[in-house]
Amino acid sequence: MNALDNFLFGVYPYIALAIFLLGSLLRFDRDQYTWKSDSSQMLKAGQLRWGSNLFHIGVLFLFFGHTVGMLTPHFVYEHFISAGNKQLMAMISGGLAGLAGFIGVTILLHRRLTEPRIRINSKTSDIVLLVLLWLQLALGLATVPLSGQHLDGSMMMKLAGWAQHIVTFQPGAVELLSEAGFIFKLHMFLGMSIFVIFPFTRLVHVWSGFASVGYLFRPYQVVRARRLNVPAGNNMPPRPDARV
Numbered sequence: 001m002n003a004l005d006n007f008l009f010g011v012y013p014y015i016a017l018a019i020f021l022l023g024s025l026l027r028f029d030r031d032q033y034t035w036k037s038d039s040s041q042m043l044k045a046g047q048l049r050w051g052s053n054l055f056h057i058g059v060l061f062l063f064f065g066h067t068v069g070m071l072t073p074h075f076v077y078e079h080f081i082s083a084g085n086k087q088l089m090a091m092i093s094g095g096l097a098g099l100a101g102f103i104g105v106t107i108l109l110h111r112r113l114t115e116p117r118i119r120i121n122s123k124t125s126d127i128v129l130l131v132l133l134w135l136q137l138a139l140g141l142a143t144v145p146l147s148g149q150h151l152d153g154s155m156m157m158k159l160a161g162w163a164q165h166i167v168t169f170q171p172g173a174v175e176l177l178s179e180a181g182f183i184f185k186l187h188m189f190l191g192m193s194i195f196v197i198f199p200f201t202r203l204v205h206v207w208s209g210f211a212s213v214g215y216l217f218r219p220y221q222v223v224r225a226r227r228l229n230v231p232a233g234n235n236m237p238p239r240p241d242a243r244v
Contacts, residue, residue, distance in 0.1 A: 012189070023199025026199070054101065055100075058100035087151065087155075095141065099141065102141060128201075155180065162177055
């Protein structure tokens with residue numbers, strides 16, 4: 001492993017994670033009015049429904065699939081499914097989800113570049129973000145046939161081992177990628193780079209989506225009428241008041 005590999009896959013993950021967390025916190029603290037998805041639906045609904053739904057369904061499945069698949073130790077599931085079968089399942093489900101997300105982001109990118117009103121009201125970061133997501137999904141789809149060359153699950157185990165070594169601060173993470181191909185490494189690097197730009201784009205609204213789950217567990221709001229003390233001789237009816 002050369003110095004570039006050591007930096008990109010041994011140091012850069014921690015830089016990306018630090019920028020992702022601290023940048024999101026600072027933006028929420030300093031620029032809450034910019035904390036939104038900046039939807040262009042009011043300008044033109046058009047292709048938005050198909051593009052947005054396909055993109056979000058595909059990307060959310062891929063996000064949770066990558067998180068669980070990469071960070072779950074092998075001993076947790078080895079009694080239920082082999083590494084090879086797990087990789088085959090990941091190739092099929094991830095390939096379908098990746099294809100849905102790729103079609104969706106292609107529609108969204110085409111819409112943003114070809115519709116004059118949307119293009120004028122788009123920020124540079126909006127277009128750059130969509131291009132990066134398009135490339136990332138394309139690279140992800142490109143890894144599917146490459147994974148087919150390692151149906152025993154060996155490469156998947158090494159990639160998962162790298163991720164687990166990184167999040168648990170264990171040494172030797174970079175060495176696990178010695179046999180990983182260029183497409184795998186480029187896919188991983190671009191994925192980490194998306195976390196770097198996350199706090200500076202509309203992606204921050206993802207935090208709000210996860211935070212909304214808290215509404216399922218918040219207590220009920222109690223709203224009831226309260227009579228006011230009305231002085232004698234005042235014929236005005238009491239005004240209902242609400243207390244939360």
